[in-house]
Amino acid sequence: MLTIKKLHAGVDGKEILKGIDLTVKPGELHAIMGRNGSGKSTLANIITGRDNYEVMEGSVIYNGTDLLDMSPEDRALAGIFMSFQYPVVIPGVNNTYFLRAALNARLNHHGLKEMNAVDFMHLIREKLKLVQMDEKYLTRAVNDGFSGGEKKRNEILQMLTLEPTFSILDETDSGLDIDALKIVAEGVNKFRNNERSFLAITHYQRLLEYMEPDFIHVLIDGKIVKSGDKTLAAELEAKGYSWLE
């Protein structure tokens, strides 16, 4: 599904990722763990196509095409999604309208019929239940006046609605209390199947207790220094990162 080869990338000429190799197969959930500044978010930003990042070397191949040549919207239409660490407030843009426009862009891209407002309301009400969100969030502006936890649920709501094939969860656990974390993890778990892949970026083992990874990779100073199965999380929790340096 996604193959990253010899990826060197950074910002303002400063190299942050120093040779990443990673292969994610359909149906797998990979966790990337590491301290602040290790390059976790840079990796997410490179995959999704945020401006101002430069790739010095390497490739990110998604279903046979190099993502690095594509605009952020084309990547999204191809099935890439990121749940943002800091979801953005967009004043005056209605949350439901935004989400329907995004879904219709995707349907349109795949040559499918766009969804009208009535059908979309049925769909979105079903999805809301999965993340236990109140309907009042549908009438607000995107993320406007949402608490930290509500913003994260709104991200997962978007994922469930847009049905991407490769989802990045960038620090989705940060700012969530344990109840909200369970709800969010449950939303992701229900969404998992053998065709959808995930990259979960986190500091903490906590998220992975509720969302079981197939592989865990430890990122230190822009390199994957250790990969393992889910048991690695517990080892990191006990020993920290310094033994890997």
Next chain:
Amino acid sequence: MSYLDQQFDALLKYWPDEDRAIRTLRTHAFDQFNSTGFPTKKWEEWQFTDFSKLSKKQFKLSRANDLPSIPKSIPGLIPDLGFILIINGHYQPQLSSLPNGVRVSTHLEDFNADENIYSWGKSQNPFQALNTAMMNSGVSIHFEPNKSIEKPLQIIYLMTELSEPLMNHPRFHYHIGDNSQVTILEHYIGLSSETYFVNSVSHATVGANASLHHIRIQEESETASHIASTHYQLESDARLIATHFSLGGELYRHDIHLKFNGHGGDASLNGLCLTENSQHHDQHVTVDHQRDGCNSHQLFKYILGDKSSGVFNGKVIVRENTKQTDADQSNKNLLLSPAALMNANPQLEIYSEDVKCAHGSTTGQIDPEALFYMRSRGLSQRKATELIIGGFAKEILEPIPNEHISDYINQKINHWLRLSQKNG
């Protein structure tokens, strides 16, 4: 003899039977205008706007023979409203439809009732003096007291295709009776590729415990100049919500004055300017708190593209010994191009202790984070930009009480956005 002198003489000759009192008023006003001429950049309140091009052009006062055949469909006509139609300066009563409880009177009747509202005062605004001198169109409208007039009244001030540069100096008076509720849409539309000059003055007196929604749409032709003054006067416990939407004209200058004449008034002044090419939109707002317990809110937004420029000068004055004033003022501007320019100058002049005042002004570009966020959901850069700008604009339209009117403005905004995105 300047062209304005010639036009003034011609105007006096054209209406030889005009009432002597009005004639005197005109002559005094014209002397006042001539003593200063057009404002220059050396005048403090006018420094960001260049009137030299306007002052060098020669415009002819519109006359009856400038009335073209009436267009079959009137542009801008909004469904289900009462309306007054003025074409190239000429009021068309036979084509107008007044809601019940509304009466149109002549300027002479109006002048006889209250000559003060015809004075240009000490405002140092030569355009108001020029309007009083040259006043050649407009209407006075009386809204009965104790009546909720449900149908909004739309005044269409239409300039059709012109064969030579014309000018008009319309004067509108709105008298809102005590305890009445009224919605007025003052709507300027231009269809002409030839340049023209509209210099309008509007006065609204809102009676005790009355409520006025005043919406003003300025969509003049792109080579036109539109200069305006609007005066609001609120009696005790009167309420005003004003929405000023402008997207037309190459030069737009609007002085908005709000005065509380009684206690307990409540006013919101909102504005949205959309500019592109080399358009220049300048709004000066003065809110004068001289009575107790009055609230005023200002929210003025500008969206500026290309090489266009905007000026916002907002002043709140709270007079000495005025109690329990609540006043806030906010100005937010979005620059869509590196060449666009905004001059913002929010001011508070507070001479009283018992006040709650806040003001602020921000100017920025489209948030790149918001843009990336939306693109990462699959929306094109263009669509995302449109949504962000539309979202920024939307807040201004929320207080408009009539759906047809807000739909109309929304359509204008969306059309403008599509064009500006295409060019951009």
